[in-house]
Amino acid sequence: MNSTLLARPAFRKQVLLHTAVRFQGFLGLLIVFLLGVALAPVKDETNLFLDVTNQMNILRYVAETGIIAIGMTLVILVGEIDLSVGAVLAFGATLTAHLLTTTQIGTLLTLIAVLISGAAFGFVNGAVSSAFRIPSFVVTLAMMSFARGLARLVFGGVAIPLLAISQGGAAPEDAFFVNLRLGGVLPVPALLMFGVAIVASLALRYTPFGRHVYAVGGNPVAAHLSGVRVEFTKVLVFALCGVLTALAAFVHAIQLNQGAPNDGFAYELNAIAAVVIGGTSLQGGIGTVAGAVAGAWMLGMIDNILNLNNVQADVQLLIKGALIVVAVALQRLQRRA
Amino acid sequence: MKLKIAPLTLALLAASTLLHAPLAQAQKKYTIGFSQLAFDDPWRVAFNNQMTKAAEKHPDFKLVIVNAQRDSSKQVADVETLMQQKVDALIISPNEAAPLTSVVKKAYDAGIPVIVLDRAVLGEAYTMFIGADNKFIGSKAGAYVAKWCGEKNYNPCNVLEISGLSGSTPAQERASGFREGIKANPNVKLATSVTSEWQKAKAVPAAAAAFQGNKNFQVVYAHNDDSTEGGYIAAKNANLDVSKMLFLGIDGLPDKNGAIVSILQGRLGASFVYPNGAAEAIDWADRILKKGEKPPKKVTLGTDEITSANAKAMCEKYDCEAK
Numbered sequence: 197m198n199s200t201l202l203a204r205p206a207f208r209k210q211v212l213l214h215t216a217v218r219f220q221g222f223l224g225l226l227i228v229f230l231l232g233v234a235l236a237p238v239k240d241e242t243n244l245f246l247d248v249t250n251q252m253n254i255l256r257y258v259a260e261t262g263i264i265a266i267g268m269t270l271v272i273l274v275g276e277i278d279l280s281v282g283a284v285l286a287f288g289a290t291l292t293a294h295l296l297t298t299t300q301i302g303t304l305l306t307l308i309a310v311l312i313s314g315a316a317f318g319f320v321n322g323a324v325s326s327a328f329r330i331p332s333f334v335v336t337l338a339m340m341s342f343a344r345g346l347a348r349l350v351f352g353g354v355a356i357p358l359l360a361i362s363q364g365g366a367a368p369e370d371a372f373f374v375n376l377r378l379g380g381v382l383p384v385p386a387l388l389m390f391g392v393a394i395v396a397s398l399a400l401r402y403t404p405f406g407r408h409v410y411a412v413g414g415n416p417v418a419a420h421l422s423g424v425r426v427e428f429t430k431v432l433v434f435a436l437c438g439v440l441t442a443l444a445a446f447v448h449a450i451q452l453n454q455g456a457p458n459d460g461f462a463y464e465l466n467a468i469a470a471v472v473i474g475g476t477s478l479q480g481g482i483g484t485v486a487g488a489v490a491g492a493w494m495l496g497m498i499d500n501i502l503n504l505n506n507v508q509a510d511v512q513l514l515i516k517g518a519l520i521v522v523a524v525a526l527q528r529l530q531r532r533a
Numbered sequence: 534m535k536l537k538i539a540p541l542t543l544a545l546l547a548a549s550t551l552l553h554a555p556l557a558q559a560q561k562k563y564t565i566g567f568s569q570l571a572f573d574d575p576w577r578v579a580f581n582n583q584m585t586k587a588a589e590k591h592p593d594f595k596l597v598i599v600n601a602q603r604d605s606s607k608q609v610a611d612v613e614t615l616m617q618q619k620v621d622a623l624i625i626s627p628n629e630a631a632p633l634t635s636v637v638k639k640a641y642d643a644g645i646p647v648i649v650l651d652r653a654v655l656g657e658a659y660t661m662f663i664g665a666d667n668k669f670i671g672s673k674a675g676a677y678v679a680k681w682c683g684e685k686n687y688n689p690c691n692v693l694e695i696s697g698l699s700g701s702t703p704a705q706e707r708a709s710g711f712r713e714g715i716k717a718n719p720n721v722k723l724a725t726s727v728t729s730e731w732q733k734a735k736a737v738p739a740a741a742a743a744f745q746g747n748k749n750f751q752v753v754y755a756h757n758d759d760s761t762e763g764g765y766i767a768a769k770n771a772n773l774d775v776s777k778m779l780f781l782g783i784d785g786l787p788d789k790n791g792a793i794v795s796i797l798q799g800r801l802g803a804s805f806v807y808p809n810g811a812a813e814a815i816d817w818a819d820r821i822l823k824k825g826e827k828p829p830k831k832v833t834l835g836t837d838e839i840t841s842a843n844a845k846a847m848c849e850k851y852d853c854e855a856k
Contacts, residue, residue, distance in 0.1 A: 239619050250617045257610040353700075357631045359655075452605055452632035461604070503614040509572075509600035 213530050220526055221474035221490030224519075228494050232501045244504050252383055256451075258496030259385030260285075263444040264463060265470035265488040266389075266396050267437030272471055273400075274433050275413045275480025276325070276332035280339035281441045281467055284317045285460035287347040288445025293356035293455025296367040303371040311442045317343055318438020322431035332434075340464070347457035355456035358449055374450035385447045389489060392440065396485045409433060413480030469516060470495060473523040482527075495519075562593045563622070565818055566615035570628035570652075571603045575788045579851075580626070580809040586852065587815035594815070605632035612636045616643065622818045626650040626809075634658075646821045650810045661817060661828040663810035667706035670783055670805050670836045671756075674707075675714015677803055677838065678752050681779050682721050687751045691724040693743050695755035695764050698730045707756040707783055724750065729760040736763025737770075744771035751778055758782035758792040758804050765800050775800075783807055785839050787853035794855050796844040806837040806851075 216223060236245030244250060264281050271278045288310050295306040317339060325335040359365025360372055374384050400406035408429045411419040420426045449455040474491030476483025495516060502512050567584055571577055581598055588596035599615065601608035605628045613636065615623060623640050627633040630653055638658035641647045647659040682690030692715070697704035708726075715721040725743045729736035736755060744750070744767060753768065755761040761782035768775050785792045785806035792804035813832060820826040839847045848855050 237618070244617055247617065250614075253610065253613045253617065257606070257613075260606070355629065355631065357655075359631070364656075448606070452609070453634060454629065454631040456605075456629070459605070499610070500614060503599060503611065504618060506597050506599075508598075509602055 216526070218475060218484075219487075220523060221484075221487035221494070224473065224523075225490045225494045225497070228497050228501070232497060235501060236504055245501060248381065250500065250504075252377070252381060252386070254493070254496045254500050255386035255389075256383035257500075258492045259383065259389040260444045260448050260451075261463065261466045261470055261495070262389040262489050262492040263385075263392055263447070264441050264467040265474075265492045266392050266485050267440030268464075268467040268471050269474075269476055269483060269485050269488040270396070270400075270409060270433045271332070271437045272468075272476050272478060273409050273413045273480055273483055274430050275416070276430060276434070277336065277468070277478075278318075278321060278332065278434065278437050279336040279464050280317065280321060280343055281437065282460035282463035283340045283343035283347070284314060284438060284441045285445040285448060285463055286457050287317070287343050287350075288314055288442040289449040289452075289459055290347050290351045290356060290455035290457050292446050292449035293358040293367075294351055296358060296371050296449075297356060297365065303368055303373075306371070307446055310446050311439050314438035314440070314442025314445065315435045316438070318435040318441075319431060321438070322434030325434075326427040326431055344457070351455070351457055353457060355454045355458075358453050358455060371450055374447050385451065388443065388447065392443070393485050393489045400485060405429070405432070410481055413482075415481070466492075466495065469520050473519055475523070475527070477527055478524070491523075562595050563591075563818075563822055564595045564597060564618065564620045565815070566612075566618065566620035566623050567596060567598045568601060568608055568611045568615060568623070568625040568627075569598055570601050570608060570626050572600045573603070575786050575791060576784055576807070576809070577626075579786050579788060579791075580811055582852070583809065584624075584811035584815065587812040591815070591819055594818075596815075601628055603628055605629050608633060609636045612640060616640055616645065620645065621822055622646045622648065624648045624650060624814045624818065627652050627654055630654050646818065648814045648817060650814055657830070660821065661830055661832065663813050663817070663832045663834065665808050665810070665834045665836070667703045667783075667807070668710035668713075670807060671707040671710025672714040673710075673836055673838065674754060674781060674783060674803075674805050675711040676717055677714070677781065677805075678711075678754060678779065679715050679718035679721055681802075682751065683718050685751070688720040689722045690718070690720050690751045691722050691747075691749055692752040692754055693740060693750045693764065694723060694726040695736050695740060695753065695760045696726055696728040697756035697760070699728050704756050711754060721752075729755065729763060731757050731760060733759040733763040736760035737767050740764040740767035741770060744768065744773065748773060753778065753780045755782045758784045758786065758795065758801065759790075761792075761801055761804075762790075762795065779803070781805075785837060785847070785851075787848070787851035789854040791853070793839055793844055793848050793851065793853040796839055796841055797848065797855055799841075802840065804839045806839065806847075808834040808836065810834055 232245040236243050268278060291313055292306060292310050295301060295309060321336050321339050325332045358367050360367050360369050362369060376384050378387055408424045411424050412426050412429050416426050470491035471488045474487025476487055498515055499512050569581060585596060588594045599611040601611050608628050623645050634655040637647055637654050641658045649659050649662045651664050653662060696708060727739035727743050729739050753761060753764040755764055761780050765780050779802040781803040783805050785804040787793050792801050795801040817828050821828060
């Protein structure tokens with residue numbers, strides 16, 4: 197980029213817009229944060245929004261959506277979609293409660309088993325879509341129904357209570373590490389979300405796999421011609437999305453003291469909303485994991501600000517809807533520019 | 534560029550206008566936080582209305598109602614936010630017991646009086662529980678049927694039961710209570726039981742199928758009034774003489790689709806109020822916060838029998854939408 201190019205107004209406009217879209221998740225997060233500080237009620241000289249406890253409550257609450265949104269980002273980057281994550285979360289959460297309360301395999305093996313179950317759901321999504329050339333929209337819609345049905349069937353259709361032995365339940369104490377707070381402040385679910393985001397970002401940026409993901413989403417034909425195994429990459433991405441959904445499921449079950457086959461309803465929509473608000477293009481090839489985390493965080497922050505100001509939940513839905521449209525509109529404007 | 538960020542600016546402006554309104558009226562008084570599991574069915578809407586009405590009687594109470602949209606995760610976050618707002622008392626109707634137990638305990642341990650309504654949490658870490666007794670209400674409905682069949686001198690007096698979601702606790706209790714209640718009259722026969730999963734739309738075909746096999750029914754009892762209305766539609770479709778039949782249900786809601794209006798309009802014959810405890814919760818919040826009273830751990834609510842004889846009075850009492 198040289199100074200003559202920058203001097204041209206049209207180009208400068210494009211660069212500005214490009215930057216705005218690229219970082220729209222963070223810009224939005226910053227704006228929402230500042231709005232939150234400005235609008236929050238003040239009680240006993242504390243800004244209720246800014247209060248550390250409140251910020252940590254928000255992070256704890258958004259972590260599940262954030263973790264799923266990271267997996268969803270990968271899927272959307274390769275130009276696909278995964279509508280099954282809510283149902284897969286329900287299965288994973290119920291499996292978590294089942295394994296922790298009725299078997300003696302312990303926390304680590306339970307976590308591994310749950311992650312494998314998630315990988316299996318994701319693998320089937322990707323493999324069926326690839327093998328039969330069915331759009332992932334349809335395959336994962338079918339999986340949404342299948343995984344939900346399986347969760348109800350296998351575990352008897354009722355929620356499984358998940359309490360530690362010391363609380364009168366049957367689960368090992370160490371499973372509840374999820375409820376701890378690092379340094380007494382940062383909730384473990386948020387730590388997991390940031391950890392996963394950092395690993396995924398680095399992998400996307402610095403590994404061949406990451407470059408393949410962007411290549412497949414940007415132009416599958418070109419990717420194929422340049423030797424990228426397109427279908428393999430897609431199946432792997434679906435499996436990873438399943439693994440991350442399963443991780444969120446484990447966190448979900450521990451946080452809620454139960455695994456319920458009816459949980460996770462509409463989580464796929466929240467995850468997709470977070471990804472889109474974070475600046476990832478639904479056409480594939482463009483977007484970042486950090487944007488998705490910012491998107492999930494922003495949605496949680498908005499819920500919190502509205503709750504602190506006693507604005508009813510229906511308005512929260514309106515604002516979420518409006519935000520999604522604004523985010524996508526910004527992307528369109530960039531393409532046209 | 535200016536033009537292009539206009540939508541975002543507009544959305545944020547709209548948000549800020551919405552947010553400023555409630556801020557203006559903030560003043561120093563008792564804040565009562567009510568975490569409601571959902572606003573999406575008429576029973577919960579009436580619940581919220583009655584809570585608001587009860588709170589309005591206390592000028593020093595500021596009631597804050599939050600909606601968890603049937604999501605236990607959201608309800609945990611809602612209670613945390615209410616604690617963040619430093620509410621003086623917490624009233625909660627929990628979505629599910631196990632997921633809400635720890636956050637309720639957190640509030641209770643922080644010294645906030647916690648009143649749990651309708652659905653329970655696990656353990657004892659709350660101030661009081663106020664709820665209704667489905668089995669008792671079911672038995673009142675059964676006793677009413679026994680009396681009605683006796684007065685009409687029907688023998689046998691055949692009952693079609695339309696059950697709620699099978700396996701759910703309220704459906705089981707409303708069924709078993711009813712069976713106890715009808716024992717008072719041996720002529721009452723529970724001829725057929727179908728299920729509607731609480732939905733009027735599913736009650737119509739279920740009852741229609743029952744009437745297909747047997748037109749000799751004198752009573753239609755559903756576990757909720759909505760499903761009774763479905764049974765009424767099916768009976769009319771099957772050309773049964775509804776004027777000679779008794780249609781009754783449970784809930785006794787005051788909204789314009791509810792049982793009180795239906796009884797006034799002559800469709801339902803009777804309904805039994807399934808109370809929500811809103812007024813009692815506000816009353817107890819007042820006594821705990823201002824008079825320092827120690828409430829009982831558990832309060833079980835009774836019911837009101839609504840029939841054509843008292844429907845007008847009940848309409849007054851529950852502020853019904855008969856107009």
